[in-house]
Amino acid sequence: xxxxxxxxxxxxxxxxxxxxxxxxxxxxxxxxxxxxxxxxxxxxxxxxxxxxxxxxxxxxxxxxxxxxxxxxxxxxxxxxxxxxxxxxxxxxxxxxxxxxxxxxxxxxxxxxxxxxxxxxxxxxxxxxxxxxxxxxxxxxxxxxxxxxxxxxxxxxxxxxxxxxxxxxxxxxxxxxxxxxxxxxxxxxxxxxxxxxxxxxxxxxxxxxxxxxxxxxxxxxxxxxxxxxxxxxxxxxxxxxxxxxxxxxxxxxxxxxxxxxxxxxxxxxxxxxxxxxxxxxxxxxxxxxxxxxxxxxxxxxxxxxxxxxxxxxxxxxxxxxxxxxxxxxxxxxxxxxxxxxxxxxxxxxxxxxxxxxxxxxxxxxxxxxxxxxxxxxxxxxxxxxxxxxxxxxxxxxxxxxxxxxxxxxxxxxxxxxxxxxxxxxxxxxxxxxxxxxxxxxxxxxxxxxxxxxxxxxxxxxxxxxxxxxxxxxxxxxxxxxxxxxxxxxxxxxxxxxxxxxxxxxxxxxxxxxxxxxxxxxxxxxxxxxxxxxxxxxxxxxxxxxxxxxxxxxxxxxxxxxxxxxxxxxxxxxxxxxxxxxxxxxxxxxxx
Ligand code: HAS
Ligand code: CU
Numbered sequence: 029x030x031x032x033x034x035x036x037x038x039x040x041x042x043x044x045x046x047x048x049x050x051x052x053x054x055x056x057x058x059x060x061x062x063x064x065x066x067x068x069x070x071x072x073x074x075x076x077x078x079x080x081x082x083x084x085x086x087x088x089x090x091x092x093x094x095x096x097x098x099x100x101x102x103x104x105x106x107x108x109x110x111x112x113x114x115x116x117x118x119x120x121x122x123x124x125x126x127x128x129x130x131x132x133x134x135x136x137x138x139x140x141x142x143x144x145x146x147x148x149x150x151x152x153x154x155x156x157x158x159x160x161x162x163x164x165x166x167x168x169x170x171x172x173x174x175x176x177x178x179x180x181x182x183x184x185x186x187x188x189x190x191x192x193x194x195x196x197x198x199x200x201x202x203x204x205x206x207x208x209x210x211x212x213x214x215x216x217x218x219x220x221x222x223x224x225x226x227x228x229x230x231x232x233x234x235x236x237x238x239x240x241x242x243x244x245x246x247x248x249x250x251x252x253x254x255x256x257x258x259x260x261x262x263x264x265x266x267x268x269x270x271x272x273x274x275x276x277x278x279x280x281x282x283x284x285x286x287x288x289x290x291x292x293x294x295x296x297x298x299x300x301x302x303x304x305x306x307x308x309x310x311x312x313x314x315x316x317x318x319x320x321x322x323x324x325x326x327x328x329x330x331x332x333x334x335x336x337x338x339x340x341x342x343x344x345x346x347x348x349x350x351x352x353x354x355x356x357x358x359x360x361x362x363x364x365x366x367x368x369x370x371x372x373x374x375x376x377x378x379x380x381x382x383x384x385x386x387x388x389x390x391x392x393x394x395x396x397x398x399x400x401x402x403x404x405x406x407x408x409x410x411x412x413x414x415x416x417x418x419x420x421x422x423x424x425x426x427x428x429x430x431x432x433x434x435x436x437x438x439x440x441x442x443x444x445x446x447x448x449x450x451x452x453x454x455x456x457x458x459x460x461x462x463x464x465x466x467x468x469x470x471x472x473x474x475x476x477x478x479x480x481x482x483x484x485x486x487x488x489x490x491x492x493x494x495x496x497x498x499x500x501x502x503x504x505x506x507x508x509x510x511x512x513x514x515x516x517x518x519x520x521x522x523x524x525x526x527x528x529x530x531x532x533x534x535x536x537x538x539x540x541x542x543x544x545x546x547x548x549x550x551x552x553x554x555x556x557x558x559x560x561x562x563x564x565x566x567x568x569x570x571x572x573x574x575x576x577x578x579x580x581x582x583x584x585x586x587x588x589x590x591x592x593x594x595x596x597x598x599x600x601x602x603x604x605x606x607x608x609x610x611x612x613x614x615x616x617x618x
Pocket of ligand 1: 266277312313332335336339340342347350379380381387389390391396405406411414418420423
């Protein structure tokens with residue numbers, strides 16, 4: 029992973045084409061961030077009844093825009109930028125064809141524009157185009173076909189981006205037959221394999237059901253089937269957002285802290301665990317769905333608890349690496365070393381704040397994952413509280429913090445202002461503490477999510493401590509700080525991009541880990557084996573629930589049958605599927 033310290037030319041000088049593609053991806057990501065954050069502010073003020081500048085009917089259009097632009101566009105274009113940079117950097121070679129790189133970027137961008145037009149069309153009543161389906165776009169809510177077609181193009185674009193990085197890897201492998209896969213490239217490849225498996229669910233749902241249904245070619249869909257296919261993809265997508273952030277925590281954060289990564293093999297194990305366990309858990313979003321047998325939900329819960337492991341390992345490694353950095357900088361004592369960290373560097377401080385908030389967001393995730401406690405918080409404001417700490421901070425704040433270090437490498441210009449950067453990450457941290465904490469508490473009081481009018485006639489929500497008004501003010505105030513933080517970030521990035529060229533705008537050098545890959549088993553790098561096991565786990569977790577949903581829910585296309593509340597899967601079917609899956613597993617392992 030190490031590059032020579034000192035006089036190496038800048039990334040943009042070594043790989044001008046890759047830097048250009050990464051910059052273009054960041055540009056789309058940041059435009060989406062600006063618009064999405066503005067919608068977020070309008071919503072926060074609206075639903076807390078503090079300032080209402082839109083009609084409640086338009087709330088859902090903005091909410092869809094907010095979710096799609098931030099959770100899908102900002103995150104995934106950000107990922108593409110980081111991965112394109114990391115692949116070229118860690119393999120130390122350019123992409124195989126820059127035309128191909130621009131092709132996937134073009135496809136993703138065109139898809140994004142189509143989906144955005146469909147969503148924003150909802151604000152123009154006479155246009156006849158709308159997509160008020162929220163970022164979880166399953167039936168029975170229906171969008172204009174342009175929305176689904178845009179999404180399909182976007183997803184195919186991400187598949188091609190992965191192909192680009194795999195082609196680079198193949199070219200590298202030909203020249204380096206015996207080398208271990210460089211760590212960043214390993215992280216890119218395992219993340220993309222997970223993504224290929226996960227997107228099968230959404231591709232089937234969009235291409236076979238949602239597009240034909242929105243075009244009027246088929247009359248109905250089986251809503252539980254489209255929900256299940258969505259969540260098949262909807263859980264792993266959260267790790268698709270998280271894994272590039274983890275890549276920065278593992279490979280860049282230790283250096284920013286003044287030290288080195290604690291263990292390279294442990295990082296590989298973490299990414300493999302995500303590949304294996306991210307997909308067979310999607311049903312934990314459906315604990316309250318009728319039509320899925322309780323036993324399958326129980327299996328999803330058990331798998332989810334195993335899935336905590338890679339993040340708990342990450343918490344250990346990240347903190348150990350940071351502590352090592354602090355001690356290199358002269359830090360001492362049990363906790364006093366914390367003061368020796370470079371808190372004035374916005375890239376370090378932003379990533380550290382992101383990690384701290386994620387510790388709390390991960391904890392609320394554990395609560396979500398418990399089948400019984402989930403009933404208490406499902407569909408309440410608790411869930412947006414959870415995901416603003418995870419995707420909205422662990423990922424978003426890490427991406428912004430990383431940009432302070434990465435963008436100067438791509439542009440060759442110095443960061444415009446470190447103090448503004450620092451203020452920005454602090455504002456995000458404080459704003460998120462207010463907003464997410466209040467959202468969690470509001471959820472416990474029973475306040476629902478996804479509604480412009482959370483107040484009910486003749487019904488008063490009560491909180492054990494504090495008041496509902498105080499919660500509303502905290503949510504609105506936190507939302508305002510977050511919006512200001514985004515404005516500062518975009519301002520800083522814009523002025524950096526147009527700033528003066530500098531010979532050494534940032535120290536790009538990434539030191540080698542304390543414990544390198546040499547001593548670890550080579551099987552960790554056997555991507556084919558891990559892919560095979562991941563596929564078998566998916567077959568085991570999903571075949572029976574999906575067969576049951578089709579069998580008991582009126583077939584592939586639904587058709588008006590009521591969804592039964594209790595479902596007993598067909599015993600013969602269970603036997604056949606288990607036998608098939610075990611045979612496949614044996615095939616992979618032997
Ligand atoms: Fe989640 C719902 C369970 C993680 C995102 N989640 C959501 C939704 C989103 C989302 C968007 O089981 C809502 C979807 C919708 O619209 O309906 N989630 C979990 C669990 C985890 C988890 C068990 N979620 C995430 C991540 C997300 C994300 C990551 C985005 C990136 N989630 C659920 C469940 C639901 C759910 C249910 C459905 C709820 C319902 O009923 O609808 C785990 O992966 C969490 C593990 C994390 C940890 C934390 C480890 C701590 C670390 C910090 C290290 C510290 C550092 C700082 C680096 C165990 C790694 C050091 C600094 C110094 C200064 C020293
Ligand atoms: Cu999930």
